[in-house]
Amino acid sequence: MIDExxxxxxxxxxxxxxxxxGADAVVCFPSSNMYYxxxxxxxxMERHLFLFVTTETALFVAPEMYDAQIKDESPITxxxxxxxxxxxxxxxxxxxxxxxxxxxxxxxxDRMWALFxxxxxxxxxxASFGLASEVLEGLRIRKDEAxxxxxxxxxxxxxxxxxxxxxxxxxxxxxxERELAAEIExxxxxxxxxxxxxxxxxxxxxxxARPHHRHGERTIxxxxxxxxxxxxxFEGYPGDQTRTVVFDGEPSxxxxxxxxxxxxxxxxxxxxxxxxxxxxxxxxxxxEVLEDRxxxxxxxxRTGHGVGLDVHEPPYITSENDRxxxxxxxxxxxxxxxxxxxxxxxxxxxxxxxEDGCERLNDSPRTWRPLDE
Numbered sequence: 001m002i003d004e005x006x007x008x009x010x011x012x013x014x015x016x017x018x019x020x021x022g023a024d025a026v027v028c029f030p031s032s033n034m035y036y037x038x039x040x041x042x043x044x045m046e047r048h049l050f051l052f053v054t055t056e057t058a059l060f061v062a063p064e065m066y067d068a069q070i071k072d073e074s075p076i077t078x079x080x081x082x083x084x085x086x087x088x089x090x091x092x093x094x095x096x097x098x099x100x101x102x103x104x105x106x107x108x109x110d111r112m113w114a115l116f117x118x119x120x121x122x123x124x125x126x127a128s129f130g131l132a133s134e135v136l137e138g139l140r141i142r143k144d145e146a147x148x149x150x151x152x153x154x155x156x157x158x159x160x161x162x163x164x165x166x167x168x169x170x171x172x173x174x175x176x177e178r179e180l181a182a183e184i185e186x187x188x189x190x191x192x193x194x195x196x197x198x199x200x201x202x203x204x205x206x207x208x209a210r211p212h213h214r215h216g217e218r219t220i221x222x223x224x225x226x227x228x229x230x231x232x233x234f235e236g237y238p239g240d241q242t243r244t245v246v247f248d249g250e251p252s253x254x255x256x257x258x259x260x261x262x263x264x265x266x267x268x269x270x271x272x273x274x275x276x277x278x279x280x281x282x283x284x285x286x287x288e289v290l291e292d293r294x295x296x297x298x299x300x301x302r303t304g305h306g307v308g309l310d311v312h313e314p315p316y317i318t319s320e321n322d323r324x325x326x327x328x329x330x331x332x333x334x335x336x337x338x339x340x341x342x343x344x345x346x347x348x349x350x351x352x353x354x355e356d357g358c359e360r361l362n363d364s365p366r367t368w369r370p371l372d373e
Contacts, residue, residue: 002039004075006146010037010139015055017135024104026053026132027120029112032309033136035236040074042066044113048088051076054099061088061095092123107132141306141314142328148352150237151307151330154193155350155361158231158239161187162364165228169370170248173222177202177215184230193232197240197311201229208244208344211301211336222249225259225343225368231311238311241362242334242348247370258295258337258345259368265289265335266347266366269303269317273333273351273358279321286335287319295337304332307350329353330361 014026014037028034028051035041038051038058050061057078060070064081071077082091096102103126108117110131121129143151164187165172165180172180181200188196202215208227220226225246231239244259269286283303290299304317307330315323317331325331334348349362365371 002035003146006144007037007039007075011053011058013139014053014135017138018053018055018107021107021130021134022105023107023130023135024054024101025099026107026135027051027112028053028109028132029116031109031111032313033109033132033140036136036140036309038070038074038076040070040076041236046115048082048092048116048119050092050116052095052099052101054101057099059095061091063088089119089123092120096124102126104128105130107134137314140308142326143308143330143352144328147237147308148328148330150235151239151350151352152361154197154232154234154237154239155241157188157191157193157234158197158241159362159364160191161193161230161232162228162241162243163371166243166245166247166365166371168247170222172220172226172247173249174219176217176219177204177207178217180220180226181215181230184228188230188232191232193234193239195233197231197233197238201227201242203227203229203344205343206341209338209340209342211338211344211346220247222247223251224249225251225255225345227344227346229346229348236309238307240307240311240332240348240350241364242346243364243366244345244347244368245370246368251368254339255343255345255368257293258339258343261290261293261295262335262337262345262347263366264293265299266333266349269333269335270349270351270358270360273325273331273353275325275327275353275355277325279315279317279323279325279331280319282317282325282331282333283319283321286333290335290337298337298339299335300338301336304334304348306331325353327353327355 059078229242272285336346338344351358
């Protein structure tokens with residue numbers, strides 16, 4: 001459970017943000033935003049479950065089956081419950097009248113299902129609508145020390161399994177990508193992780209040239225480059241790291257050249273991270289290395305993304321993002337080169353912006369060679 005004083009501080013900052021945005025309420029549904037502001041976490045579902053945060057109060061509108069659970073998990077104990085035999089929009093209308101939202105400006109969760117945004121619009125036809133990120137992005141983008149400690153531990157657990165898997169060496173030859181992914185996931189659980197942050201990527205040989213190939217039935221062969229991209233959750237925060245390894249045998253000279261180029265690009269990107277630098281400058285630092293080596297056109301995605309309660313969130317490290325980095329921001333630096341039909345190489349660390357530079361959250365070896373047990 002998130003400490004009550006942390007929730008109170010976040011709610012107060014959200015209320016200040018509402019004033020600055022000229023808005024009357026943030027309306028969240030089950031999401032990382034709801035968890036951030038309340039400490040209550042659940043999966044989206046077909047039932048109406050909302051958190052209303054106004055400049056004066058915070059309350060839930062929830063199915064009655066959630067009443068005790070919300071009060072147990074969140075310091076926000078004002079829960080307006082509706083039964084399965086009742087129309088939840090009637091309760092929404094009552095709450096809206098009480099909070100004087102009928103003609104106000106409501107900022108709805110960016111990922112709220114259309115079903116619920118449509119019901120809010122129908123219930124409050126005179127209101128205007130925007131996105132909760134107008135207020136919440138600025139709050140969430142800089143992590144506090146408690147968040148950073150969770151991210152550090154998620155990174156440590158992910159690194160530990162990366163090293164274990166890469167120590168398999170020749171024992172990985174003959175496994176399918178799916179089998180190796182299952183091994184990774186078992187080991188993440190064994191070290192104390194809480195499931196996978198995202199579907200594990202094991203891209204062997206030509207499959208590695210597809211940046212978001214997950215894992216399939218291809219058998220890992222001697223000399224294959226294998227992209228390993230995975231992480232685990234720790235107390236609500238994710239790990240996310242990538243290494244590219246050859247488990248056994250000798251790779252091609254082209255692979256060695258590409259891996260060296262990607263590692264140099266990765267290090268250049270990390271070295272560019274510091275307060276006051278625009279996100280696009282980090283992208284440019286990494287991208288220029290690959291362009292200079294002749295692989296610019298094979299780098300087909302952004303250099304990185306923010307990480308927090310969500311695996312992908314602002315700030316996005318793209319060629320056009322002029323947002324300046326600030327202490328407490330966390331992002332990935334993950335340049336890659338993808339040669340269709342041959343192989344891919346990606347190297348990724350998470351970094352946190354500090355007062356005078358950055359701190360790498362990942363520190364497992366970045367070599368392509370298998371590790372000693």
